Amino acid sequence: MEEAKLKRELNLLYLTAIGIGTVVGTGIVKLPGVLAEKLGPAQVLAWILTGLLVGMMALNLAELSSRFPEEGGIYIFGKQTLGGFVGFLVG
DSSP: OOOOOOOOOOOHHHHHHHHHHHHHHHHHHHHHHHHHHHHGGGHHHHHHHHHHHHHHHHHHHHHHHHHSOSTTTHHHHHHHHHOHHHHHHHO
16 A cells, blocks of 8 residues: 655745744734733733623624625625725725
């Protein structure tokens, strides 16, 4: 049985994806420590307020999804409410 071998190459797309993943991953791991240092015990309140804001955004997107039942998500919401250029920008 012949063993499958992987190509050993990185193109621009793969390198870009690795760079973006590294930046995002570092931010996710580092952010709680920075918050704890800056806010101290108020960090819990910051997480709760952020959760409430994200929850309200999710409810807004759910409402928009029921209003515009076509495919396209945020692109369609922007296009239908503010025009094609705004839809393109947010999409």
